[in-house]
Amino acid sequence: MNGGGEKARRIAQLSAAGLLLGLGVVYLVAGAYTNLVPVGPGLANRAGTRVGDDFSAFYAAAREVRAGHARALYSEDALRAVHAEAIGAAAPRYQWAYPPTAGLLVAPLASLPPLAAYWAWVVASVAGTAVALYVVVRDLPIVALTFVFPGIAHAMICNQTALTNTALLAATIASLRRRPAAAGGWSALLTYKPHVAWLLPLAFAAGRERRAIAIWCITTLALAAASLLAFGVEPWMDFLAAARVNVAHVTAGRLPLDRMPTPYAALLSDGAPPRLALTLQILVSATTALAVALVWRRSARLSTRALALAAATPLATPYAYDYDAAMLVVPFILLAAERRRGVAVPGWVLATLWVAPVLVPLVTQEAGWHPGPLVLAALVAQAVRDSRGA
Numbered sequence: 001m002n003g004g005g006e007k008a009r010r011i012a013q014l015s016a017a018g019l020l021l022g023l024g025v026v027y028l029v030a031g032a033y034t035n036l037v038p039v040g041p042g043l044a045n046r047a048g049t050r051v052g053d054d055f056s057a058f059y060a061a062a063r064e065v066r067a068g069h070a071r072a073l074y075s076e077d078a079l080r081a082v083h084a085e086a087i088g089a090a091a092p093r094y095q096w097a098y099p100p101t102a103g104l105l106v107a108p109l110a111s112l113p114p115l116a117a118y119w120a121w122v123v124a125s126v127a128g129t130a131v132a133l134y135v136v137v138r139d140l141p142i143v144a145l146t147f148v149f150p151g152i153a154h155a156m157i158c159n160q161t162a163l164t165n166t167a168l169l170a171a172t173i174a175s176l177r178r179r180p181a182a183a184g185g186w187s188a189l190l191t192y193k194p195h196v197a198w199l200l201p202l203a204f205a206a207g208r209e210r211r212a213i214a215i216w217c218i219t220t221l222a223l224a225a226a227s228l229l230a231f232g233v234e235p236w237m238d239f240l241a242a243a244r245v246n247v248a249h250v251t252a253g254r255l256p257l258d259r260m261p262t263p264y265a266a267l268l269s270d271g272a273p274p275r276l277a278l279t280l281q282i283l284v285s286a287t288t289a290l291a292v293a294l295v296w297r298r299s300a301r302l303s304t305r306a307l308a309l310a311a312a313t314p315l316a317t318p319y320a321y322d323y324d325a326a327m328l329v330v331p332f333i334l335l336a337a338e339r340r341r342g343v344a345v346p347g348w349v350l351a352t353l354w355v356a357p358v359l360v361p362l363v364t365q366e367a368g369w370h371p372g373p374l375v376l377a378a379l380v381a382q383a384v385r386d387s388r389g390a
Contacts, residue, residue, distance in 0.1 A: 013347065020354050021148065027358060028153040035157045043115060052118035055159040057094040059117050060086050062110040065103040070231035073103060074238035086114050097246050100227040100235040102192040122156055125163035129329065132170035136302060137337035145336065146329055151357030155326035162326040165196055170330050172200070173306050176212065184215030191220050195317040196324070199292055203309060207296035250319060251278075258364045261325070261372025264318035269370060281318045284373070288316040291380050299387035303334035307349075307386070311379035314372070322364075322372075325357035328379075349382055 034046045043051040050056065060083035064072045072078035073096040080093055109117040130146045137143060146152060155162040168190045175183040184204070190197035204213035227235070249255050250264070251274045257265040263284045267277035295308040310327040314320035332353040339345040352375060360372045 016347075016351070020351065021145075024148045024150050024153070024354065027150050028148050028156075031153055031157040038115065051115065052159045055118050055121060056086060056114060057083055057096075058106050058121075058161070059083075059109055059114050061096060061103065062106040062108070062117075065107045066110040070100060070103050070235045071238055073098075073100075074235065074242045095242060095246060095249070097242060098192055099194065099239050100231050101223045103235070104223065104227055104230065105189070105192050118159070122163060125167045126152060126156075128167035129163075129170045132167065132174040133330065133333045135174045137333060139337045139340060142333060142337045142340060146333060149326075149329040149332065149357075150354060151323075151326040151328050154357050154361075155323040158321075158323040160321070160323045161193060162321075162323040165190060165193060165324070166326045166329060169306075169310065169327050173302055173330060173334075176209065176302065176305075180209055180211040181215045183209070184212035184217075185219050187212070188216045188219035188223065191223065195319050196313055199289060199309060199312055199316060202289055203292055203296045203305070206293035207300070207305070246319070258370075259322050259361060260320060261314050261322060261360055261364070261370065261376065262318050262320050263315070263373045266370035266373055269368075278318065285316040288312045288377075288380060291384050292316075295383050295387045301386070303331055303338055304383050304386045306334055307331035308380060308383035311376045311383065315376040315380065322357065322361040325360070328353045328357060346382070349379065352379065 035049070036051055037045060038051045039046055043056070045051050052059070057079065060079055061073050063082050063086060064070070064079065069078070072082070076093045076095055079096060083094065109121065112120060126147065129152075130143050133146060134140065134143045152163065152166070155166070168186050171186040172183045172190075175186060187197065187200045187204075190200065201213055201216055203209075204216060257269045262281065264277050264281035267280060268274065272280075289312070292308045292312045296305055299305065310331050313327060314324045332350065335345045335350060335353070339350065356372075356375050360375055364370050364372065
């Protein structure tokens with residue numbers, strides 16, 4: 001009886017895994033066919049937008065930087081004009097929300113045509129993620145799942161920076177044990193998106209990763225100094241002004257709140273006053289940061305640390321989008337490799353990491369309520385539980 005029950009359970013698990021894998025492949029293929037294949041002028045695609053729609057704003061920013069116009073990044077009209085010229089079609093207004101250090105990182109893209117630059121960005125980010133994860137798990141079939149992970153596919157379709165963020169997080173985790181200085185350097189590059197990066201130095205400090213946090217500080221300061229030398233102080237002033245504008249956009253509900261899996265967006269969508277929503281977001285951010293610090297203090301297990309960081313990052317900021325869930329591929333691959341080696345890993349965690357990047361925004365848009373914060377909080381809580389006996 002026991003043997004038959006175990007066999008049935010095993011068949012059910014394999015069937016569920018096969019179904020989820022198949023759905024991931026279908027989502028990738030359908031999304032790529034609809035969104036990533038140009039079918040008309042201006043890189044128009046079948047979805048009625050453009051291939052690399054969001055990315056093309058970064059490409060326009062790269063052209064401005066290469067032309068010596070760093071301050072123009074923070075002028076919606078100037079960036080829009082270069083954006084339209086680059087893609088050969090009318091371009092939307094775009095508020096550049098990144099510090100001047102981001103200009104240093106995107107500048108090389110201007111040396112390529114728009115479509116080539118987009119694919120270079122995507123391929124380098126996804127391949128970099130896979131290579132970094134392979135360094136940790138040394139399991140090629142498991143690492144291959146990176147390329148069909150729904151969060152990666154969703155970020156490719158959205159054409160945003162989430163793929164780069166994921167590659168940098170994967171490189172950070174992969175380097176942590178044997179090359180902590182490199183981990184500090186990779187993580188410092190993430191400061192081009194401060195609201196995504198702020199938990200990392202806290203995690204390093206809590207985990208007593210002294211070399212990593214030292215190199216993080218040095219590299220971050222070096223990037224800021226390089227941007228000052230290259231562009232001067234004015235773009236930094238423009239960045240602070242633009243940050244206030246972006247905060248006002250969020251507060252006024254002018255951004256797509258149904259695509260933001262944050263407590264702040266959920267509360268605003270439910271009609272909470274902005275001040276109350278922000279107060280509660282601060283409380284959630286502080287609690288989440290403490291949870292990450294606790295996990296990193298208790299446990300050196302890379303999968304547990306990665307789960308805490310990847311799930312906490314969108315939860316601990318009022319400004320995050322559904323494509324930021326691409327980072328969940330890092331703990332997914334680490335945990336899947338552990339389970340393949342016989343380590344006890346809850347199946348619900350793997351299933352949640354796989355489906356959440358697509359299912360959460362779908363439920364939010366169709367049902368009108370935000371499950372994202374609850375899902376992320378459950379994953380952070382699991383990381384805390386996993387670290388308890390470490």
